[in-house]
Amino acid sequence: MSAIILESVLTCPHCGFAKQEVMPTDACQFFYECDSCKTLLRPNPGDCCVFCSFGSVKCPPIQEQRGCCGLDTPKAPRQI
Known part of the structure; x- marks a missing residue:
């Protein structure tokens, strides 16, 4: 298994500005x-x-x- 890379360059699709950031390992970054x-x-x-x-x-x-952000399976439908 390859080592996990924790640094990524985020590029803004609006202005093209790019900046290297460290990705979280314990949560998704939605914003x-x-x-x-x-x-x-x-x-x-x-x-x-x-x-x-x-x-x-x-x-x-x-x-x-x-799975995305640690989710291996989709969530079950919520019971009401």
């Missing part, structure tokens, strides 16, 4: 504010986090071929 244009980035549909959408490296759970 990221661009340091340049202040746009609030959110994951694209189908992606679990901003690193999977705008990063040079996918998040640690995806690198490990686990």
